[in-house]
Each structure stands twice: as C-alpha cells, then as structure tokens.
Amino acid sequence: MWKSLKESKTGLVGVIVVLLVVFAALTANIIAPYDPTKQDVMNKLMNPVFAGGNFNHILGTDQLGRDVLSRVIYGSRITILVAFFGTILAGVIGTLLGAIAGYYGKWVDAVIMRIVDIQLSFPFVLLALFVAAVLGRSLKNVIIVAAISSWVQYARLVRGEILSVKEMEYIEAIRSVGSKNSRIIIRHIIPNIISPAIVQATLGMARIILMEASLSYLGLGVPLEIPTWGRMLSDGKDFMLSNPWLAILPGIAITITVLGVNLMGDWLRDYLDPKLNV
C-alpha cells in the first residue's frame, strides 16, 4: 500500500492534505492562536496580513472581531466529523440496500426501490426541518440529515452496477456451484462495485461538506457558537464586496479539503482495483 502511495504522486498529496486536516482538527486547541469564539468588536473586520492587516490576526477578523485563522482551524473539526461519519453512514446503508435490491431483484428490489423513490421525493428542506424539530439542533443531527439525504445515491448506483455485473458469466458459474447468496454478494459482487462506490463516496463527501454550508445558510445548521466552515462562508457572503476574504478563506479551506479527499479517493480506487493499473 505504501509503495503504491509513493508511486502515485497525486495520491500522496491527497493523503497528506487529509492528514493535515485531521491533524488540525485533533490539535485545534493547541495550534489555534486564539479562542475561536473570543469576540473583540473594536477590532472587527480586519483584513488578512497579506491584504493590509497585521500579524496579530494573520487571516484577519470577522464581523464580531473573532480571529479567522483560529476559526478555520477549529472549523476543520466539524467538517471532518460531519463529512466522515455522514459518508460512512450513508455509504454503508446505501451500498447494502442497493446490493440487496440489485442482486435479489423481484419484490425485494421493488420494495427497496420504492423506499428510494420516497426518500428521493422527500424534500431535503423538509427532512432537515423535521430532524431539527424532532431531535433539536446539534452536530449529531446534521450528520443524520447528511446520511439520510445521501444513502440513496449509493443505493441507486450500486444497484445499477449490480444489474450489469450480475449477468456476467462468472457469477452464473459461482451460483451454479451452489454458493450462498450472501456469500456471493459479499465475496464476489461487492468487490466489483467498490470502485464506483468509492468514487461516489469521495463525491459524496464533497457534497456533504457543501451541505453543511447550505444548512447554515438556511438556518438549520449546528449551534452558532460552534465555528464551522459552512457558517463562515454563509456569514461571509454579506461581506463579499467590503471584506471578500471572509468568504474566500473558508471557501479555500473547503476546496483544499475536498480536493484532498478526492485525490485520496482516486488513488484508493486504483489501489483497490488492480485491474486498472495499466
């Protein structure tokens, strides 16, 4: 694995970015120069040091005088938690249900696909509002919303792939030998569909990171005192003309992270699917 990583330069970059973000999240309380919630309205809306600010606040301050660098560092925690757990939860549920639907077909497929239809036609806003109304506003609930709204993507994708894989001759062959269905799904079919699922997961992670921003924009995000990139971005949009860095900096943080996750995903796919190693 290490060897493969060394060979793939982009993969290495991706892994390093992801590790850096994880590192920032784990050590935020040590490396952040300020308390991210510490306000100082006398020094609000300071520009970053490279845009005329000073070194007290390297990336400047926001509309309440909070240190932007500290908020970006602390914000990585939420991003990691939401994106990681949201994706895992959605991926596991979606892949399993999709695989079952695709493999068994018939009424099993029909039932699962109807659940998918219901989920798809259930408006995201209504889902988010409902979870917020019933379970309150918290980080956990944002993860739940993320998972519920994205498992369908995996289910449909995996089912689609299975429909084509299933008819392949070697599966027929294994079946004729008398292997159990569950064994066929786990040992033979899932490995075959893992590569599109991983691509989907890296896409999905990006989507969930953006979703956190949308939830903040719609007022359905995590409690306000928790710094998140999404909220910084959504707060920053009002200052796009006067203080553009407030929206650009969290945007860069999101972009780099999503990029890292994707590069890592691409490498992982190549690694897991040796057929592609040309």
Next chain:
Amino acid sequence: MTKLKSKRFVVFTLLMTLMIGSLYGCATPGSTGKTDPTQSDTTTADSSGTGSEAAGTSGEKTVTYAQTKDVDSFDPRNATSTITASMMNMLYSSLVTTDADFNIICDAAESYEQIDERTYKFTLKQGIKFHDGSELTSEDVKYTLDTIREEEATYKLKSDFSFMSCEPIDEYNLYIKTDEPNVSTLLRLNYVKIIPKNYVEKVGDEEFNKHPIGSGPFKFVEWNKDESIKLEAFDDYFGGKPKIDEVICKVIPEASARVAALQAGEVDIIGAVSTSQIDSLKGMSDIEVVTKPTTRAVYFTMNSFSDSPVKDLKVRQAINYAIQKDAIVAGVLDGYGTAIQTLALPMFEGYDDSIKGYEYNPEKARELLKEAGYPDGFSIELEGSFSGISNGADVAQAVGAQLAEIGIKTSIVEKDSNTMMDEYAAQTTSPLTMWSFGGPYNNINLITKCVLGTGERYSAWSDTVFDGLKEKMDTTMDETQRLEVYKEVQQYIIDMAPVVPLYQTDLICAYNKTKIKSWSPRTDEMMIMNDVELAE
C-alpha cells in the same frame, strides 16, 4: 422580514391622547401626507406644482423597488403582513391613514369627529373614483366592514376588525361604531382599505383578488407570484395624479442580491439593508442610504416556566447586569439602533428617560449568581429566529460572549419563528429566547401585554401583580394618571427582570439618487411609493 410583521401586523391599543389631539381631524396632513383636503376635488391640479413637469416629459417614469417577500393577497381584508399592507396603501384608500412618522391624517375622509366613546362621524371627500370609474360612497365603507364581520367570513383580518361597524347617514356621511369603547379605532382604520361594493359583489372574492380595484394612487396591472408586481398611476386619483407613471415591486429574498440589483441599476429603492452592507453602499456616489427608527424592539424573554436557573430572580437580574447594550448597538449594529432599558421605545407614550434599567456591571452580576447558588455559572440554551432580525445572529453571539464573562455558557440555536411560536404556546421556549416585536403601535400597552402577560402569545412569564398593572394601564383614561401607571409598570418590569430589553431597531433602506430625488422609510416599516419623487 421579521417574524411578527410577516405573520400579520400587530394590533395595537392606541392611546386616547393621540386621538383627542386630533379629534376634529385632518388638521395636519404633514409634509408626507398624500392628500391635501383643500384640493381634493380637483383631480388634475397638483398641489406641489410638478404637474407641468409630468406633462412635459414623454418617457415613462417608472420606479422599481425590491422587497424581501411577496405580498400574500390583494384583498385588503386578508392583508396581514407589513409587505402586503404596504401594497394595500398604494392600491386602496382608507378613511384615515398615517404618515411616515405615524401621525394620523385624512385619506378618503374629508373630516371626522368623535361623537361619543364608541362612535366617530366621518365625512367622505366627494368625487373619489375607484379604478373602474365608479364613485366611492358610504355604502362601500359599510360593505367593507360588513363582509369582514360576517359570521362565516374567514378573512385574516376578521378578528382584528369585527368589533367595528359602519352606519351610513347619506352618500358621504357615515358613523363608525365600535362594540366597546376602543382607543385604537382611528389607527386601526388605516388598515380598513375600502373595497368597491358593486365590483366585488359582481365578480366575487377570488376574481377580485386576481384583478383588484381600489381608489388609491396606483392601479393594479399584473402580479407574478414571488417575482414581481406592476402598478400604474391612476389618472383620476382624488389626491392628484401620482408623479410617476409606473411602480414595479420586485421580490428579491437574498440580501446581497438586493444590493447587487441596486448597484446594477435594476432597482431604484431597496429595503431591509443589513449593517454589513452599508459600508459598500456608502462608498458608491450614486447611492443614498436612509434610515428610520422603527417601532420594533429586540429583547430576550427568560422562560420562568422552564426548570432552569432563570426561574430565580437573582439569576435574571444577573443576566441583565451582564449585558452591555450600548456595546452591542455600537459594536455589532454600528450604531444603527437605540439601546432600551424597558420595553418602552423612545417614541412611545409612557417613555420616560428618568427610568433607568440595569447598568452594565459584571461584578454585581457575578455576585448575584453566587447568591443564587451558581458561583461557577451554568450552561443554558439561547434560541432565536435570527434570520428574521437584522444582524440577529451576530447580536445573539455577542450576548452569548457577554454572558460567558460572568460564567454563563450558552448554546446558541437558530429556529424558525413558527416553531418558536409553538414553544411559546407550550411554554417550552429556551431559558433565553431572542424575539422582536414591532408593527403599527405607539405605546407600551401592547408590547408589555403580548410579551409579559399571563398566557399571551409571546410571553414566558406569569405574574398576577403584572397582570393587575396591565389591566390598570388599559382602563386608566386620564392621561396624567396613566403616565403614572406606565412608570409603575416599567419599574415593576425592571424589578422582576423577566426580560432583557436590548434595542430599538433602525430600518435601513437605500436608493439610487441619480433617479430618485426623495423617498423616506417609515416608522411602521412599510415601503410605500405614493410620495416618491424622481430626480430631474
């Protein structure tokens, strides 16, 4: 826009003083008044002499402005939100109306007088035309109030106006009677927009809503829901033909997009500007930023029903001592607002600047917390519908930071106003709940009743002494005595500390001054284009 007004406008218990002061009505139309009684029957003569200019210009004079939300209805009997009520003020006329500073002025009425405490006599101007050319008479006023009152009627303003009735004397004279003596009759009449009896009876309510006909300065042209509304000048308007030919109201919900539209020259006037955008607007030479203090108060209620530390008077007082209102107004709102000590706003009857609330005193606050048994503070939830209050989220976080100074940690949760109204009803609001209250009212009766009265809509407190004072406030008719009661009420609110009054909001609007010569926001937060003047 903010929650209260977007649901329906607040009904107000207005003061006798105001009424008595203008008992023989229509004396002071004021500089912004849209009617001039002395010229009411000359439809072409223009009181300010700009008629010739209008005639001399061949191009269409259009004013485009942007609102945050769409109107709900074109039937004035359903006009609950501030935005809808604003539109009604352009399309319809009422017996009396208010100017930008909330003074009562005559509209369709030529004059009025109070006969007794339940009766007003109105004389209509003669020759008022509806947009279809028919004449407005007492019968139309009667019809308007009768239909609202009907048993099976479901108009949204029904419970606001069903206490009123109209008895025509002749074509131009009528009585407005109220079931009970009511000090707010005149102010409320501003919202009784007169609808044309014959037309509505002929086409029915649904068609009327689609093709409304009023007697205001502008005629309805088209309505594309959630997009735009187009009106055109009514040539035969009894107050004189408007100085512009066309009004277009666009719905632009996103604040940055409204500013962009103003900068791009697509709209001429925008409302609901947030302080974060003022700097970039002020930097532009062709844009004028205008502000107006409104009747909207922002405050926190503390839920005395919840099982939380705020049940304790000492804790509530500590919280009041811990919050530095002036710093919030200056630091977060950039000075666009006025710190308040009680729920009385500076323009209200009953406001008394000798009444001092809690000063900022964190030592005292910590001491009180210690006495209450919380030497190390505690953690509570703070909620609010922040998007409904300009800079609401920032204010809430600033308050959270100030409370953290005395050891109270807050989790700041955003909710929609709908959910919060359910919570108020079920008495399950957070220990600290941010809310705002505004609308067409000008005394402390209404706000203290709704915010602090037992079982009221936005109250998280129940206190028999206060309820008694509230009763006294409503029934004391003598002015000097009532002012004493107001003092008593405010002092009691300070002593019991059931709320943290924060500030009175400023409404911030902006317009393109290369196109618009003058336009003013209003105390009641409405956006009305009746008096807008174009630049040369």
Next chain:
Amino acid sequence: MGMAKYLGKRFIQSIIAVFGITIIVFIVLNIAGDPVKLMLPDTASYQEIEEMRQKMGYNDPLIVQYLRFLGNALRGDFGTSYKYNEPALQIVLERIPATVTLAVSSMMIALVIGIPAGMISAVKRNSITDTVIRSLALLGQCVPAFWLGIMMMLLFAVKLKWLPTSGFDTWSSLLMPSLTLGVFTAATITRMLRSSMIEILGKEYIDVAKAKGLGRYVIIIKHAFKNALSSVMTVIGLQFSSLLGGAVITETVFAWPGIGRLLVQSIENSDFMVVEIIVIFMAFAIVIINFIVDILYCLINPRIKLQ
C-alpha cells in the same frame, strides 16, 4: 417479461410509493405544528386559537384528517392555500414552468460541458488536459451554490452589466441560475464518466476490439462511452429529479419564482396543502424519471433484463 406488463407493474408500485410519501409528509407536517396560530392576529388568545383549531378540524385524529385530505384529493380538490387564499393546486402549477425551465436548461449546460469533458479526460488520461479538466471538475464540486451565485452576480451583473441580477423575465436572466446549478452537475458527470470510461477502457473486450483493428474513435464511442453511460445515467437521473424538486438556494439568490422557494415558504407558513402537492409532484417526477432511466439502461445495455 413484456414491456407492457413491466410498465403496469411499475405503475402500481409507483402509486403505492406516492401514497407512502403523502402519509409520511402528512405526519411530519402535523408533528411540526398547524397553521392556525398563523391565521389569527397576535392579540388572539389561546382560547380563540383552540376554537379555530376545532373549527378547522385540526383536533381530529390524524387518520381522520388524512382520510379527509385523501378523499378530497381523489376528487381533485387539493384544498386552499392559507397564505394565498387560493386553490393550492393552482399555486403549485403556477411555479412549475419556472422550475422545469431551470432544471432543463441547467441539465443541458451540465451535459454539454460534462460529457465531452469526461470523455476527453478519460481518453487522454494523465495528460495535462486531463489534469486541467479534473481540477476544474473538482472545483466545480467544491463551490457552494450561494457563493458561486453571488460571485457571478457581482461580476456579470454589477461590474460588467452583461446580465440582469435576478428575475424571471428574459432569457438572459436564465443564464446565471442555470450555470450555478449546471456547474455542479457538469462536474459530477465529468468525474463519473471519466472513471467509468477508464474502467471500461481497461477491460479485455476493448483489447479484443483493438486487436480486431477497430478505429480508435469507434472504440471510444461505440464501446467505452456506450458502456460507461449506464452509471452516468444514474447520476443524471438523480440530479435531474433533485433539480425538479426545486433548488431552494439558487432560487433564493436569483429571486427565481420556482418550487423550491414556494416549498420553504409553505413549510414556514404551515401551508400544508401546498407542501403536500409539491411533494406529490416531486414523487411523480421522480417516478417518471426512474422509468426513463430504467428503460434507457436496457436500451444501452441489452444484457440487463427488465424485471
């Protein structure tokens, strides 16, 4: 199984799904509260609210309320919107043209950008072109809609004055919202197509085709692209149905009078009937799109049997 029988079966299943969704939405909305409090002024007492609630039937058991709703709906009566005091169905129908216009135009932008980009990227794997396309696709997926929208507005409407900031009156006002939505979908399609095509290009039958001496473009188009389409189709189907459900944020930023904004407002106002109709509309739209995607799967890849 014959096509007709298959379609019939799917139709029945879909109807059941639509019923399912109406029940779930009905329950969810009722848990979230009823609109009575919004129908009365601030001064109304709780007693008045309770009387109104009784009169409107909100105190009946949920099942009674649902059956009443269903009965009326089956007779074509979808009730009245509390906010607008107009038939709820009409309110929703008025918004559909705006929503469909935006969904179709943004999907067209996505396909026009996404398909060639994905193909080129796959064929020229690891080249500079590939790197550029991949980076752009990644960027396209990293930018939140409201951010991209406002940025474009500032550039194209305020600075350059090429396009109107918002509205639904001219074709030019369609461009920015479509781009805002289309960019994300285009990026998704590009990435999906690239990875599927690379996978297929690595398969043995491609080598066989090459050995047979088939031309490079024939292989790319007839084999690789065609086979890669099935996974791309899933993505397109999913994206299109979510576009039809209204893009709340894009609609809000560009003041687009679509279903997404109507939905959010109706939820805020507890305008139950409007919410229900929007959800039913979305459910039908998704069912139909799924249908089409399924059929296309079979047409592209005849090895998959309809079932």
